[in-house]
Amino acid sequence: MKVTYNSWQKEYKNPFGAIQANSAVKWSIAIDEPVQEVILWLTKHNESPVAYPMNYDEQTKKYETQVKIGSSGLYNYYFAIKQNDQMQYVDQGLFGQGNLIQDNHDLNQFQLTCYDRKVPRVDWYEQGVVYQIFPDRFANGNPHGEITGRKKNSFIYATQEDDPYYIKNTRGEIIRWDFFGGNLAGIRQKIPYLKKLGVTTIYLNPIFLAISNHRYDTADFMKIDPMLGTEKDLRDLIHALHQNHMHLILDGVFNHVGQDSIYFKAAIKDKNSHYYSWFNFIDYPEKYQSWWGVSSLPEVNKSNPEYQDFIYGENGVLAKWTGMQVDGWRLDVADELPMDFLRNIRTRLMKENCQVMIGEVWEDASNKLVNSKFRPYVAGDNLTGVMNYPVRNFVTNLLTTDEDAAEISIMSKLASLIEHYPSNFLRNCLNNIGTHDTVRIKTVLHDNEKLVAIAFGLMFMLPGVPCIYYGDEAGLIGKKDPDNRRFFPWGHESQSLINKVSAWVKLRKQNKILVTGKIAFMHFNVGVNAIIRYDEKNILIYCFNRTDQDIVLTKDNLKFYCLPDSLVSVVSSALDQVQLAAQSDLIKRKRIAVK
Incomplete structure (x- = not known):
């Protein structure tokens, strides 16, 4: 049995990538043999899986279903196929391609990110x-x-x-x-x-x-x-x-302060200080909660209303500095x-007409868990x-x-990140x-x-x-x-x-x-790859050879990922017989109407 699914192609999943709440998603999967049943299993984080039967469409020759996703959050899905009273499963392979397996243990499920609203596009930042x-x-x-x-x-x-x-x-x-x-x-x-x-x-x-x-x-x-x-x-x-x-853009460090800060020194000097409640003392005054156990960085009690007001209130830290026409903030940890x-914080910055708020998150921010709790960083708010x-x-x-x-x-890992983010x-x-x-x-x-x-x-x-x-x-x-x-x-x-x-x-x-262009990838051999950006009219190809040998590309040996079939021949022809010196790169441009 041959099964075809690719989350990067709209004929199998539409729309591509992350979706906004209250949007419908259409899934399609192609199977080259008759089967008894095909089910889409969809799970929202920390909720029970829901089964959606997929019906065969004579016109498209695929099994299809459409689901309206009502609330934002982190979703995962996979497909179950019943044939001859036996179950098989389709989970995620490289570059969003379906991978047919025999059991459902340790499935590498596809991710579907659902957000509440779009974050603002700020021209000077986005294009800069x-x-x-x-x-x-x-x-x-x-x-x-x-x-x-x-x-x-x-x-x-x-x-x-x-x-x-x-x-x-x-x-x-x-x-x-x-x-x-x-x-x-x-x-x-x-x-x-x-x-x-x-x-x-x-x-x-x-x-x-x-x-x-x-x-x-x-x-x-x-x-x-x-x-x-x-x-x-x-x-x-x-x-x-x-x-x-x-x-x-300024750096905002609001998770912890210095051991010599005016706030912490006041707290350890006097329990009656209003700064005392800003910190979490374990054994006052010597032992307290600190950032990663570094005693010189006392951690602040971020749930303290007074501290919160100090940071984002009308007369707070953000209001003072953003009021000087600071254009954006990066938030530490x-x-x-x-x-x-x-x-x-976001609400305060919006009041100050400041639309750029970048967080320090080292991993994929769409599925980040902190203490096993999902953090909806891409929700839009x-x-x-x-x-x-x-x-x-x-x-x-x-x-x-x-x-x-x-x-x-x-x-492929980078492709997943691109698919996960709005x-x-x-x-x-x-x-x-x-x-x-x-x-x-x-x-x-x-x-x-x-x-x-x-x-x-x-x-x-x-x-x-x-x-x-x-x-x-x-x-x-x-x-x-x-x-x-x-x-x-x-x-x-x-x-x-x-x-x-x-x-x-x-x-x-x-x-x-x-x-704003879409992205695709090319692999020739070890050390020779390409990034492709394209839109409705143009293609930009960045090809590099990081090896210490000169190489010549041949179109029959190029492997493309996430690239629409309609563009494969165009890009292949553009790169055929291209010479790349050792540890060099080149840029190719093509103008074409993308279908």
């Missing part, structure tokens, strides 16, 4: 390019490089070329923080560089008063860290960015913030997008694996190949700038907003924290990489297909 800056490590804008706001029990590096280094005690706790002296004025002075690169939005790691150099240990949410500058410096930066048609907290770490995994894995099957599996949410995701929490992309790829260039190409080809981690485009290296937070190599940049990234930014701005 983001640049992430670790403020202490980018540029010092003071007249003679002087450093203000020096901190107690810390040290400042002698030169900008020094390697970051932590001084820790015997318990592994950092007891001396290190600084280079980057500041807001320096970022403002480097706007011409960023503009020339093609950057349209800056995303800053935390800028509020803190003890550390990373400032995820907030001491006072209402103050700019004096080492970075003043409120006037922030206003000047925002004004300068807007004058250059650029935007600013969003998966540790309660859903009602996220929803109320909280996050507008997430930091797309699966894109980084896709890029680094694809450029380092040595097996055909592994490469195909890596591409289209607007997907376009809002902040794609990256490196951040302040990961090893530098050049280090991952063993200092090979040709492969780094391919990594950038892959990131720009994928749905979502590309985000460049400061210095990656300049060839900066670095292992895990703190080494991945070196100072920007001014005067020692890799010009070839900068030129490559600039070209990709320009290509993205000139080709809307990279923002």
Whole structure:
């Protein structure tokens, strides 16, 4: 018995991908032999499965059923086929293709994401390019490089070329923080560089008063860290960015504060302090709940109404800074913030006419479980997008694996993510190949700038907003924290990489297909693959060879995934006999009416 089902093709599942609540979905499955019964089993998370009989359609020659999905949430489905009084099952194979199996144990069920409403599409963000800056490590804008706001029990590096280094005690706790002296004025002075690169939005790691150099240990949410500058410096930066048609996203750290924060110090000094209820003490005052057990980061009681009002109330943190025309927020450890907290933050930002709210979620945000409870991040009423770490995994894995099957599996996993996310949410995701929490992309790829260039190409080809981690485009290296937070190599940049990234930014701005187009994949052999973006009129093909051998593509050996049959011959012809030098890439454009 041959069974055909493909969730990427509308003749089998319509509409494609995630759906909005109160929408109907039509499923069809082709079977080449007579069978007694075909059933679609559909399950909503934590609810009992529901059986939907599928009827044979003489015209389409498929078994079909249509179901109206009434409420948003996480759904899974598979097919059961009865033949000769025996049951067989169809679960998910690679790239949404049906996989016929004999038993229903450990089924790899298909996912159906259902959301309440669409998240907003913000042109400047969706169509732009983001640049992430670790403020202490980018540029010092003071007249003679002087450093203000020096901190107690810390040290400042002698030169900008020094390697970051932590001084820790015997318990592994950092007891001396290190600084280079980057500041807001320096970022403002480097706007011409960023503009020339093609950057349209800056995303800053935390800028509020803190003890550390990373400032995820907030001491006072209402103050700019004096080492970075003043409120006037922030206003000047925002004004300068807007004058250059650029935007600013700030980092909101609302899950925990610093041990030296004004809030926590007040709480441990006096039980009667109104800050006492902001924290969860286990054995007052020495033992308390902290982020991942790190005592220097006391966790805040996010359910406390007073704390919530402090963050998103009329006179709260978000109102103050967003009122300065900040354009968006990235929320640290969003998966540790309660859903009602996220929803109320979103409501506050909407009141401030701020439509960009990106959450730090490292996994597939459509099916994220926290303590076995489903977190509806893509529902439309909280996050507008997430930091797309699966894109980084896709890029680094694809450029380092040595097996055909592994490469195909890596591409299939990304295809699943694309299928799971609502289209607007997907376009809002902040794609990256490196951040302040990961090893530098050049280090991952063993200092090979040709492969780094391919990594950038892959990131720009994928749905979502590309985000460049400061210095990656300049060839900066670095292992895990703190080494991945070196100072920007001014005067020692890799010009070839900068030129490559600039070209990709320009290509993205000139080709809307990279923002709104559909996606498909091609595999030739180990190390030789392609990403294909297409719409009703155009096809853009990005093909790369990461091996150390020159190769020639032949159309008979190309394998396509998620590509409509009507386009296979077009793309095959475009790539036939194409020569790819070792560790190189190329872009092919085709104009065609897609059926």
